[in-house]
Amino acid sequence: xxxxxxxxxxxxxxxxxxxxxxxxxxxxxxxxxxxxxxxxxxxxxxxxxxxxxxxxxxxxxxxxxxxxxxxxxxxxxxxxxxxxxxxxxxxxxxxxxxxxxxxxxxxxxxxxxxxxxxxxxxxxxxxxxxxxxxxxxxxxxxxxxxxxxxxxxxxxxxxxxxxxxxxxxxxxxxxxxxxxxxxxxxxxxxxxxxxxxxxxxxxxxxxxxxxxxxxxxxxxxxxxxxxxxxxxxxxxxxxxxxxxxxxxx
Amino acid sequence: xxxxxxxxxxxxxxxxxxxxxxxxxxxxxxxxxxxxxxxxxxxxxxxxxxxxxxxxxxxxxxxxxxxxxxxxxxxxxxxxxxxxxxxxxxxxxxxxxxxxxxxxxxxxxxxxxxxxxxxxxxxxxxxxxxxxxxxxxxxxxxxxxxxxxxxxxxxxxxxxxxxxxxxxxxxxxxxxxxxxxxxxxxxxxxxxxxxxxxxxxxxxxxxxxxxxxxxxxxxxxxxxxxxxxxxxxxxxxxxxxxxxxxxxxxxxxxxxxxxxx
Amino acid sequence: xxxxxxxxxxxxxxxxxxxxxxxxxxxxxxxxxxxxxxxxxxxxxxxxxxxxxxxxxxxxxxxxxxxxxxxxxxxxxxxxxxxxxxxxxxxxxxxxxxxxxxxxxxxxxxxxxxxxxxxxxxxxxxxxxxxxxxxxxxxxxxxxxxxxxxxxxxxxxxxxxxxxxxxxxxxxxxxxxxxxxxxxxxxxxxxxxxxxxxxxxxxxxxxxxxxxxxxxxxxxxxxxxxxxxxxxxxxxxxxxxxxxxxxxxxxxxxxxxxxxxxxxxxxxxxxxxxxxxxxxxxxxxxxxxxxxxxxxxxxxxxxxxxxxxxxxxxxxxxxxxxxxxxxxxxxxxxxxxxxxxxxxxxxxxxxxxxxxxxxxxxxxxxxxxxxxxxxxxxxxxxxxxxxxxxxxxxxxxxxxxxxxxxxxxxxxxxxxxxxxxxxxxxxxxxxxxxxxxxxxxxxxxxxxxxxxxxxxxxxxxxxxxxxxxxxxxxxxxxxxxxx
Numbered sequence: 001x002x003x004x005x006x007x008x009x010x011x012x013x014x015x016x017x018x019x020x021x022x023x024x025x026x027x028x029x030x031x032x033x034x035x036x037x038x039x040x041x042x043x044x045x046x047x048x049x050x051x052x053x054x055x056x057x058x059x060x061x062x063x064x065x066x067x068x069x070x071x072x073x074x075x076x077x078x079x080x081x082x083x084x085x086x087x088x089x090x091x092x093x094x095x096x097x098x099x100x101x102x103x104x105x106x107x108x109x110x111x112x113x114x115x116x117x118x119x120x121x122x123x124x125x126x127x128x129x130x131x132x133x134x135x136x137x138x139x140x141x142x143x144x145x146x147x148x149x150x151x152x153x154x155x156x157x158x159x160x161x162x163x164x165x166x167x168x169x170x171x172x173x174x175x176x177x178x179x180x181x182x183x184x185x186x187x188x189x190x191x192x193x194x195x196x197x198x199x200x201x202x203x204x205x206x207x208x209x210x211x212x213x214x215x216x217x218x219x220x221x222x223x224x225x226x227x228x229x230x231x232x233x234x235x236x237x238x239x240x241x242x243x244x245x246x247x248x249x
Numbered sequence: 250x251x252x253x254x255x256x257x258x259x260x261x262x263x264x265x266x267x268x269x270x271x272x273x274x275x276x277x278x279x280x281x282x283x284x285x286x287x288x289x290x291x292x293x294x295x296x297x298x299x300x301x302x303x304x305x306x307x308x309x310x311x312x313x314x315x316x317x318x319x320x321x322x323x324x325x326x327x328x329x330x331x332x333x334x335x336x337x338x339x340x341x342x343x344x345x346x347x348x349x350x351x352x353x354x355x356x357x358x359x360x361x362x363x364x365x366x367x368x369x370x371x372x373x374x375x376x377x378x379x380x381x382x383x384x385x386x387x388x389x390x391x392x393x394x395x396x397x398x399x400x401x402x403x404x405x406x407x408x409x410x411x412x413x414x415x416x417x418x419x420x421x422x423x424x425x426x427x428x429x430x431x432x433x434x435x436x437x438x439x440x441x442x443x444x445x446x447x448x449x450x451x452x453x454x455x456x457x458x459x460x461x462x463x464x465x466x467x468x469x470x471x472x473x474x475x476x477x478x479x480x481x482x483x484x485x486x487x488x489x490x491x492x493x494x495x496x497x498x499x500x501x502x503x504x505x506x507x508x509x510x
Numbered sequence: 511x512x513x514x515x516x517x518x519x520x521x522x523x524x525x526x527x528x529x530x531x532x533x534x535x536x537x538x539x540x541x542x543x544x545x546x547x548x549x550x551x552x553x554x555x556x557x558x559x560x561x562x563x564x565x566x567x568x569x570x571x572x573x574x575x576x577x578x579x580x581x582x583x584x585x586x587x588x589x590x591x592x593x594x595x596x597x598x599x600x601x602x603x604x605x606x607x608x609x610x611x612x613x614x615x616x617x618x619x620x621x622x623x624x625x626x627x628x629x630x631x632x633x634x635x636x637x638x639x640x641x642x643x644x645x646x647x648x649x650x651x652x653x654x655x656x657x658x659x660x661x662x663x664x665x666x667x668x669x670x671x672x673x674x675x676x677x678x679x680x681x682x683x684x685x686x687x688x689x690x691x692x693x694x695x696x697x698x699x700x701x702x703x704x705x706x707x708x709x710x711x712x713x714x715x716x717x718x719x720x721x722x723x724x725x726x727x728x729x730x731x732x733x734x735x736x737x738x739x740x741x742x743x744x745x746x747x748x749x750x751x752x753x754x755x756x757x758x759x760x761x762x763x764x765x766x767x768x769x770x771x772x773x774x775x776x777x778x779x780x781x782x783x784x785x786x787x788x789x790x791x792x793x794x795x796x797x798x799x800x801x802x803x804x805x806x807x808x809x810x811x812x813x814x815x816x817x818x819x820x821x822x823x824x825x826x827x828x829x830x831x832x833x834x835x836x837x838x839x840x841x842x843x844x845x846x847x848x849x850x851x852x853x854x855x856x857x858x859x860x861x862x863x864x865x866x867x868x869x870x871x872x873x874x875x876x877x878x879x880x881x882x883x884x885x886x887x888x889x890x891x892x893x894x895x896x897x898x899x900x901x902x903x904x905x906x907x908x909x910x911x912x913x914x915x916x917x918x919x920x921x922x923x924x925x926x927x928x929x930x931x932x933x934x935x936x937x938x939x940x941x942x943x944x945x946x947x948x949x950x951x952x953x954x955x956x957x958x959x960x961x962x963x964x965x966x967x968x969x970x971x972x973x974x975x976x977x978x979x980x981x982x983x984x985x986x987x988x989x990x991x992x993x
Contacts, residue, residue: 405526
């Protein structure tokens with residue numbers, strides 16, 4: 001995937017829960033290889049946008065294309081090849097808590113059809129190293145701290161070397177120092193893999209640190225989009241509020 | 250007044266819709282179970298978790314139920330001087346009805362709550378989404394495997410329950426009358442036909458299906474954090490126990506219709 | 511999933527399946543799903559709830575099942591029942607075998623019991639029709655028992671009148687009838703003691719019924735039935751107390767001192783008594799002596815009582831009253847297989863006294879059949895001497911042992927032996943027939959090795975605790991004790 005091609009494309013996508021419209025005909029393109037931060041108030045559909053990208057939710061209207069493949073209307077099995085190229089880091093990591101950390105990361109490898117236990121072990125150790133969790137293969141998820149869990153979740157999301165990585169609130173529930181560490185791991189990965197990153201956050205500082213482009217959502221629409229430097233001078237009320245909030249923090 | 254009626258109407262509609270969803274969910278699990286790909290390893294793992302791990306519970310309960318039933322049977326048969334009928338009566342009671350039903354109810358507690366809570370927990374901590382994101386058909390991987398495992402495990406557990414109940418009954422009897430085990434089990438089976446043993450054991454396959462599909466449905470569709478998980482678990486036990494008892498009535502009627510004794 | 515967990519699954523799944531298969535096997539085995547069998551027919555007016563598939567027992571051993579029931583074509587006709595029995599049983603089934611419908615315990619299903627035939631009957635073949643007995647009813651038994659007891663009373667009353675007259679006359683004629691009375695008293699006492707035991711049984715029975723315990727009480731709420739039973743017991747009591755009065759009377763008159771006259775006039779007394787008897791019973795033929803007449807009377811009384819015993823035997827099979835009889839030491843040997851009997855299922859923990867009598871001392875071959883010899887009777891008397899007097903009040907089981915080519919032959923021969931011995935000791939020692947059971951043990955190898963044991967063993971079961979001991983009379987199994 002070369003830079004400049006579209007990795008993700010939303011066209012006129014709407015999604016409502018009961019009477020509450022979360023997305024209201026939203027349209028945007030995200031070019032491959034970039035780092036995008038999606039910002040907005042709580043409950044403005046940031047996480048929903050992310051889940052639509054991997055088919056965990058279906059839009060009410062509109063079309064979504066991932067890596068030039070239309071995914072609206074695909075069932076679980078048809079989605080599988082697309083999902084194999086997209087990694088997802090969940091807000092609380094969502095590690096399978098009945099198996100060890102190592103087995104969590106080995107899980108996608110095994111599902112892909114990897115047979116050799118040694119090969120799996122080797123790859124898992126490599127991924128654990130990459131996120132700074134070496135030596136935690138046999139720990140259960142419950143034994144890890146929040147930050148370590150998030151790293152393990154990241155290692156699992158990257159196990160199949162996806163070309164798109166979706167990240168839901170990387171810093172939520174973490175102290176600022178740990179949150180910064182996670183951000184650094186993400187940036188390091190970007191440099192190593194060159195994957196497209198879509199990061200949902202309400203943490204403007206980390207967004208500014210990482211993002212090539214920022215998208216601000218409000219009332220189910222994209223109200224502002226641009227590089228962090230451009231948005232600093234934005235006329236949009238919400239964007240100004242967001243940047244002010246950072247100053248206070 | 251109109252509000253009350255409207256509310257009542259709405260809750261009936263919700264309940265019916267929920268029941269309909271549940272039926273569709275269960276049937277989908279059955280259809281999916283016979284369609285490849287088969288999650289064989291995970292199914293075996295579930296048989297181990299749901300079946301083998303329930304064995305001690307089932308065997309202990311079986312022993313206890315056997316002992317208690319034997320004591321009750323003795324006290325009533327003694328009045329007719331028909332102590333020699335104790336094994337026969339116990340054998341019939343266990344194999345025809347008590348064994349399957351008690352195993353079913355115990356399992357709806359042990360397995361229903363387990364499945365409801367586990368899947369509910371996975372749902373609210375996004376583990377199910379995580380599975381999907383890893384290109385795994387979570388329904389097949391989580392629900393179908395458990396449904397199949399329960400349908401396999403329940404009849405087996407029933408058999409173990411019956412065996413331990415007969416052993417327990419003998420243990421209670423031999424302390425009183427010194428009856429030998431050989432005499433006991435031969436008499437326990439003396440009035441039982443194939444039509445007693447086979448249908449009543451196989452009907453627990455339906456129990457297994459009910460328990461796993463109901464608790465699977467409630468867990469898989471749980472929402473609302475820890476509270477939602479607790480609710481899914483509780484409702485799994487209640488609903489699967491009730492449906493099991495009702496289904497049992499229907500099946501007993503049906504079995505008696507097919508095999509009039 | 512590790513290998514260990516996989517093997518747990520395997521243990522769980524295959525363990526369950528194996529246990530299930532064992533269950534199926536137990537059922538299949540009981541249903542006798544093997545080929546060598548024949549169908550015979552019998553007919554009943556009233557099936558009493560008998561159903562297709564019911565178990566069939568031949569002489570107490572499970573050996574087939576009911577394979578079909580045809581409805582009677584008309585109101586005066588009977589149900590025709592097709593019975594499948596294992597071919598091997600044809601060795602003991604004959605045209606005079608009788609089929610009965612019985613109940614297998616409380617919740618038990620109805621089953622068919624076929625008795626072994628006698629040597630006189632013709633062998634059965636496929637499609638043969640055998641006789642049947644209509645299902646037993648409790649009310650029938652009561653009426654039967656009441657008729658029997660009326661007979662007993664009449665016989666006893668008659669003999670009482672006769673005796674009184676005889677005794678009165680004898681005292682006036684001979685004055686000293688010591689000899690006579692000492693001759694008669696033991697027989698009378700026997701009669702009295704059996705009579706009063708029958709009365710006691712019936713009394714306990716009626717008391718239990720009157721107390722209305724459990725289902726029995728509800729079933730017998732019928733006043734007529736209840737009164738009937740009470741009358742029976744009163745009848746017996748009055749008749750036996752009549753006999754007892756008579757004995758008392760006889761004893762008082764026995765206070766006679768002069769023995770010389772007795773010996774001198776003994777012949778005279780007998781002669782006079784003969785004359786007297788002729789006077790009292792003019793229809794009696796010439797030459798009948800007083801003693802013979804008395805013996806005959808007592809024989810009738812005895813017979814009447816054993817009739818009652820048979821009815822009591824039937825009653826014992828009735829599940830309502832089974833417990834009552836069991837507590838009094840009666841056991842339904844039909845219900846116990848030889849293996850269970852050997853394992854002590856009949857009366858676990860009961861002290862047992864066993865006397866062995868070998869075959870060669872007992873029987874001789876007579877017209878293809880075994881019969882008791884005089885030597886055999888002497889040996890049985892010797893053996894009984896060890897068991898008496900406890901054998902009068904406790905259950906005695908005659909175990910028959912016989913070798914043979916196959917199980918059926920062993921079964922039949924050991925049963926015949928036990929039967930002959932039972933018949934003899936019951937008669938000779940005036941044992942109550944329902945206290946004496948038989949158990950056909952078949953072929954049993956002595957523990958010490960060697961040829962299978964042939965003969966019988968008399969076994970005394972005592973309800974009271976007793977230091978267990980084995981009485982050895984030519985015992986080949988010196989180490990066996992209450993097997």
